[in-house]
Amino acid sequence: MNTVLKEENNDLVMYFEGRLDTASAPRVEADVAPLKESSGHDIILDCSKLEYISSAGLRIFLSILKSAKPKGDHVYIRGISNDIRAVFAMTGFVNLFEFK
Amino acid sequence: MDNQVKLDSHGETLLRQYHELRPTIEELAQEAYEQLHRAIKEQGIYVTAIEQRVKTEHSLAGKLELKGAKYKSIDDVTDLVGLRVITFYTDEVDKVAVIAKRIFDVDWQESVDKRKSHDLDSFGYNSLHYICRLKTGGMRFELQMRTALQHVWSTIEHDTGYKSNIVIPREYMRQFSRLAGMLELIDDEFSRLRMVLNDYRRQIQALVKNGHLDEVPLSADTFRSFLGLLPFDHLNRRIAAVNQAEIYPVSMMPFLPVLESFGMETLGDVQRFVDENSDDAHQLALSQLAITDIDILSSSAALQYLCLVYVLKNGGGRDGLKAIYDTINGESDSNGLLADLMLGQAKTLPFMQPNSNPTDNGK
Numbered sequence A: 001m002n003t004v005l006k007e008e009n010n011d012l013v014m015y016f017e018g019r020l021d022t023a024s025a026p027r028v029e030a031d032v033a034p035l036k037e038s039s040g041h042d043i044i045l046d047c048s049k050l051e052y053i054s055s056a057g058l059r060i061f062l063s064i065l066k067s068a069k070p071k072g073d074h075v076y077i078r079g080i081s082n083d084i085r086a087v088f089a090m091t092g093f094v095n096l097f098e099f100k
Numbered sequence B: 001m002d003n004q005v006k007l008d009s010h011g012e013t014l015l016r017q018y019h020e021l022r023p024t025i026e027e028l029a030q031e032a033y034e035q036l037h038r039a040i041k042e043q044g045i046y047v048t049a050i051e052q053r054v055k056t057e058h059s060l061a062g063k064l065e066l067k068g069a070k071y072k073s074i075d076d077v078t079d080l081v082g083l084r085v086i087t088f089y090t091d092e093v094d095k096v097a098v099i100a101k102r103i104f105d106v107d108w109q110e111s112v113d114k115r116k117s118h119d120l121d122s123f124g125y126n127s128l129h130y131i132c133r134l135k136t137g138g139m140r141f142e143l144q145m146r147t148a149l150q151h152v153w154s155t156i157e158h159d160t161g162y163k164s165n166i167v168i169p170r171e172y173m174r175q176f177s178r179l180a181g182m183l184e185l186i187d188d189e190f191s192r193l194r195m196v197l198n199d200y201r202r203q204i205q206a207l208v209k210n211g212h213l214d215e216v217p218l219s220a221d222t223f224r225s226f227l228g229l230l231p232f233d234h235l236n237r238r239i240a241a242v243n244q245a246e247i248y249p250v251s252m253m254p255f256l257p258v259l260e261s262f263g264m265e266t267l268g269d270v271q272r273f274v275d276e277n278s279d280d281a282h283q284l285a286l287s288q289l290a291i292t293d294i295d296i297l298s299s300s301a302a303l304q305y306l307c308l309v310y311v312l313k314n315g316g317g318r319d320g321l322k323a324i325y326d327t328i329n330g331e332s333d334s335n336g337l338l339a340d341l342m343l344g345q346a347k348t349l350p351f352m353q354p355n356s357n358p359t360d361n362g363k
Helices: A025-031 A033-037 A055-071 A082-090 B009-042 B057-070 B090-103 B148-160 B170-209 B220-227 B233-241 B253-261 B267-289 B301-313 B317-329 B334-346
Strands: A002-008 A011-020 A043-053 A075-078 B049-054 B081-087 B104-106 B128-134 B137-147 B246-248 B296-298
Touching (some): A011 A025, A011 A055, A033 A055, B009 B057, B009 B090, B090 B104, B090 B137, B170 B220, B233 B246, B233 B267, B296 B301
Parallel strands (some): B246 B296
Antiparallel strands (some): A002 A011
C-alpha cells in the first residue's frame, strides 16, 4: 500500500495505491496525519488505484472526515471503483462523503 | 486631537487623565468582555453579538466640550468602556441583565431601562443600560443590552441624525415614532411566536413519548424527536450482529425527504414502515454484509435498507432505488451503479419473488 500527498489548486490530495487493509492501516494512519492537522484546504482522497478497502480503511476515511468537518473543510473521494463504492453503500456511509 | 474641538482647562485635565489611564481602560474592556462572554455562554444563551469598545479620544473630547463641567474627574465618565449585547428576543435582554447583575456590581443610580421610560403614547429607543463595575473594583463601564431590532432602530436613528441639533419637522418625527412602534410590536410578536412554537414542540414530544404517533405529523422537528426513541436501533443491532460490527453514529435526517417522498405523513406511518419491512431489510443487509469481514456500520444503515426494501416491494425498481441515492447523496450517475448493485443482490431474496405476498407498507 502506497500513499502520496500533494497540494493541488489549494486542495490536499492523498493518492492511495494498493490494498488498504488491517495490515497497511497503521502506516496509512500515520500518512494521513497531515490531512487531519491541516485547515483551510479541501481534502481529496484519490482512490483511482485503491484496490481494496477494509473496515480499518473505512475508519481512517471517517477519521479524516471527522477532523475536517468542524473546520468547514470538505472531504471528497475521487476515482473510486464500483467495488469500493459498494462497500460505502452497504455500510451506510455513502452519503457521508462527497464523491468526485 | 480634532482641531475643531475646543476644551477649557478642566476638559484638558480630564483628557490628560484619560491618556494616563488608557492602558487600564483597555484592560478593563477586555476583562469585562471576557467575563460577560463566558457567563452568557455558560448559560447557553445564543445572542447575535457581544461587542466591546474603548471610547476614542475624539469622541471623549467632543463629549467634554459639550458637558465637561459635569465631570469632576475622569472616573465620572461612565462610558469610557462600553459593552453591548444584542439578543434575538426581548426576554433574552432580561436574561442577560440577570447575568450582568450576578457577575458585575451595578450602579443603580446611573443605570436606566429605556424600555420603561417612554410615555404611553411615545415610541423610540428601547434599550437597557447598566453602569457596572467589576466585582474586583476599578472604573465603571457601560453595558447596553438590546434586541437586534432595537439595535436596528438605534443604528438608523444615529445614521439619520434624528437627534442632531437641527429641528426635525413634526411629520418626520411622527414617521420615526410609527416605525419604532412597529419594531417594538415585531419584537413582541417574535417572542410570542417563539413561546408558541416551544409549547407546540413540547406537546409533540409528549405525543411521541406516549406513543401517539399517528397524531404527530412528519416534519424535521418531529422526526428528530422520533429518533430519540431509537426506532432503528433494534434493526441496526440485528444487522451489526452478523459481523459483530461497531455502529458508527451519523445523522439520519438526510433520509427524511426519502420518507416524505414515500408519501408518509405521520410518525405512525414511519413506525409501520419499520415494523413491516424490518425482516426484509435485515435479509437484504445480510445478503451483502455476510460475505464480507466489514465490522463497522453507519447508524443509518438500518434506515437505508428499510428504504431500499420499501421501494423494491412497492415496484419502484432501479429508478426508485436510484431516487433514494439521489436524495441522500445528491443526484449523480454513479447512484445508478449503486441501484444496480442493490437490485442485483435483492433479486434472489424471498420478498422479491413473484409468489411473495406484497404487504401494505407504510401508509
